[in-house]
Amino acid sequence: MSLLHFSQKVTQMSQRFDDSAKEEVRSRADIVSIVGRYVNLKQAGQTFKGLCPFHKEKTPSFNVNPVHGFYHCFGCGKGGDVFSFIQEIENVEFREALKILAQETGVTLKSESREKPDSSSVAGSAPSKTELLEIHELAARFFYDSMRSSPQAVDYFKSRGLDAQTVKDFGLGFAPDGWSGLCDYLQQNNVPISCAVECGLAVKKENGGAYDRFRNRIIFPLFDITGKVIAFAGRGMSPDVQPKYLNSPETTLYRKNSLLYGIHKARQSIRETGYVLIVEGYMDYLSLYQAGICNVVATSGTAFTTQHAYLLNRFSKKAVLVFDGDSAGVNAAEKAVMVLASGSLDVSILNLPAQEDPDSYVRKNGADPFLNLVKNSQQAFSFIINKATSENDISSAFGKKQVVERLTPYMRLLTDPLIKEEFARELSEKLRIDTRHLKKILSPNSSETINRPVGESRGSEAFSNSLEGNFLRILLTSPDLINQAKQYVAPQTLTNKLSENIYSIILDKYSRTGDLKGLTDQVTDPELRRMISTLIVKPALADHIHDDMVQKIVFLRKKYLRSKIGETKELLRNNPQGKAQYLEQLKDLSMQLKELD
Numbered sequence: 001m002s003l004l005h006f007s008q009k010v011t012q013m014s015q016r017f018d019d020s021a022k023e024e025v026r027s028r029a030d031i032v033s034i035v036g037r038y039v040n041l042k043q044a045g046q047t048f049k050g051l052c053p054f055h056k057e058k059t060p061s062f063n064v065n066p067v068h069g070f071y072h073c074f075g076c077g078k079g080g081d082v083f084s085f086i087q088e089i090e091n092v093e094f095r096e097a098l099k100i101l102a103q104e105t106g107v108t109l110k111s112e113s114r115e116k117p118d119s120s121s122v123a124g125s126a127p128s129k130t131e132l133l134e135i136h137e138l139a140a141r142f143f144y145d146s147m148r149s150s151p152q153a154v155d156y157f158k159s160r161g162l163d164a165q166t167v168k169d170f171g172l173g174f175a176p177d178g179w180s181g182l183c184d185y186l187q188q189n190n191v192p193i194s195c196a197v198e199c200g201l202a203v204k205k206e207n208g209g210a211y212d213r214f215r216n217r218i219i220f221p222l223f224d225i226t227g228k229v230i231a232f233a234g235r236g237m238s239p240d241v242q243p244k245y246l247n248s249p250e251t252t253l254y255r256k257n258s259l260l261y262g263i264h265k266a267r268q269s270i271r272e273t274g275y276v277l278i279v280e281g282y283m284d285y286l287s288l289y290q291a292g293i294c295n296v297v298a299t300s301g302t303a304f305t306t307q308h309a310y311l312l313n314r315f316s317k318k319a320v321l322v323f324d325g326d327s328a329g330v331n332a333a334e335k336a337v338m339v340l341a342s343g344s345l346d347v348s349i350l351n352l353p354a355q356e357d358p359d360s361y362v363r364k365n366g367a368d369p370f371l372n373l374v375k376n377s378q379q380a381f382s383f384i385i386n387k388a389t390s391e392n393d394i395s396s397a398f399g400k401k402q403v404v405e406r407l408t409p410y411m412r413l414l415t416d417p418l419i420k421e422e423f424a425r426e427l428s429e430k431l432r433i434d435t436r437h438l439k440k441i442l443s444p445n446s447s448e449t450i451n452r453p454v455g456e457s458r459g460s461e462a463f464s465n466s467l468e469g470n471f472l473r474i475l476l477t478s479p480d481l482i483n484q485a486k487q488y489v490a491p492q493t494l495t496n497k498l499s500e501n502i503y504s505i506i507l508d509k510y511s512r513t514g515d516l517k518g519l520t521d522q523v524t525d526p527e528l529r530r531m532i533s534t535l536i537v538k539p540a541l542a543d544h545i546h547d548d549m550v551q552k553i554v555f556l557r558k559k560y561l562r563s564k565i566g567e568t569k570e571l572l573r574n575n576p577q578g579k580a581q582y583l584e585q586l587k588d589l590s591m592q593l594k595e596l597d
Contacts, residue, residue, distance in 0.1 A: 068477075091225075230251075279298045
């Protein structure tokens with residue numbers, strides 16, 4: 001892909017699409033057919049259900065409401081309208097999602113041209129995702145060119161056994177030992193320093209200006225799944241430099257807990273081989289890849305996360321963890337196994353010889369001996385059992401108890417009944433404990449926890465089915481009832497802050513526009529957006545909806561009055577000098593409650 005200089009970008013006329021076009025696209029878009037291209041949806045009453053495309057699950061918890069144009073997953077909590085779905089599934093900004101949907105719905109996007117902003121305006125505004133990517137491309141070119149002119153950096157890559165083609169393929173580079181090399185280069189290409197700071201490439205000084213974040217370091221560009229540079233990691237050239245590795249800070253583009261190094265190169269090979277190798281470091285990855293072992297990814301110096309597991313699930317159902325042979329590597333492997341246990345991946349562990357890592361082993365022995373080790377990798381549950389039993393005295397009852405307590409969380413995470421059965425059998429043999437007794441210990445009343453997908457939010461379900469949640473759902477389903485409801489229910493009548501905030505948003509939007517279209521557009525808090533989409537995606541039943549609302553209003557008023565009575569009694573106990581006032585308040589509140597009864 002050719003590099004588009006940021007300087008070219010800022011000289012173009014910018015465009016702003018008017019809100020009327022957005023609403024026209026929203027009204028024309030059939031969210032069921034659009035989502036249906038990515039998810040196999042089946043009708044369930046007024047909504048459609050399917051397996052969530054954003055996390056791994058076996059039981060459908062992803063709901064689409066065609067009437068209100070909303071989707072929500074009760075497993076991972078993601079939700080929103082047709083625009084947010086395209087943004088999430090295609091990994092694009094709103095502007096691009098709007099273009100995609102406009103083309104589909106036949107809406108012509110009218111734009112308003114603006115003159116090129118002056119340099120101060122550009123410097124003070126936040127760059128778009130496209131601009132951030134272009135700045136990272138510029139930085140990657142600078143680091144690569146700097147490496148080619150640095151004998152020290154070239155010698156480093158040669159000493160690590162990397163050939164010129166591998167260095168070029170992965171854009172490996174070098175950050176010169178100076179304070180402003182990259183900053184100067186970016187400014188020469190008309191990139192404002194503020195944008196370099198936004199990208200994490202420069203660090204802002206307290207007295208103004210900025211300096212390069214990476215200095216005298218070997219540079220590893222970090223790529224997203226499509227192969228675009230989104231961040232950098234720098235390894236210190238001096239043996240005493242701290243930290244040894246320095247990564248870009250998290251930005252709009254870069255989230256370290258969901259990035260796997262090399263996934264853009266490995267996707268096809270993972271599908272072809274049927275499994276993925278997971279290593280820890282950049283050099284481990286590069287050595288394996290150069291040796292022709294391409295179905296490999298690295299965790300980029302971070303702990304393995306559930307987001308990593310979900311990403312890998314898209315390409316393979318089998319994973320082999322390849323960590324260093326020392327104690328730190330073994331402990332890291334154990335932690336990764338715990339993360340992967342609740343997923344549907346078939347996980348095994350490659351036990352490298354002590355003091356070896358994937359990089360050193362492949363360089364010494366080559367690809368074939370390494371792949372033979374892969375073939376003989378150990379099942380994850382066997383690895384977990386062997387590690388726990390080797391670190392405790394299982395000849396004693398106390399030692400056996402320690403092993404069981406340590407492995408109970410792992411057992412509860414397992415979802416596959418056959419793996420659970422095999423795990424219990426192997427552990428019972430190791431500990432010489434009856435399998436039935438062991439199963440009883442390992443599987444207390446926790447079936448709900450075991451079967452719930454990773455990341456599932458109980459909070460959204462509980463709120464959705466609460467009194468306040470049902471009241472708000474009625475208003476979202478039939479906005480024409482809002483004017484009547486607000487005569488009897490004020491926001492502060494609702495007894496929790498979340499409900500009060502959502503109700504206030506509903507009242508504000510309806511009073512300004514007379515409808516609730518695009519309700520979540522004005523909501524910046526992700527938790528509020530998630531809860532609103534939870535309510536919208538499962539509408540209230542149309543039959544007797546007015547009577548249901550009246551009933552909810554009565555119950556809400558009762559709940560509010562009982563709460564106020566409790567507060568007033570507490571005040572009376574703590575402030576006896578105000579007895580007459582509080583008794584009068586209690587009388588009034590009790591009268592209101594009696595009238596409702």
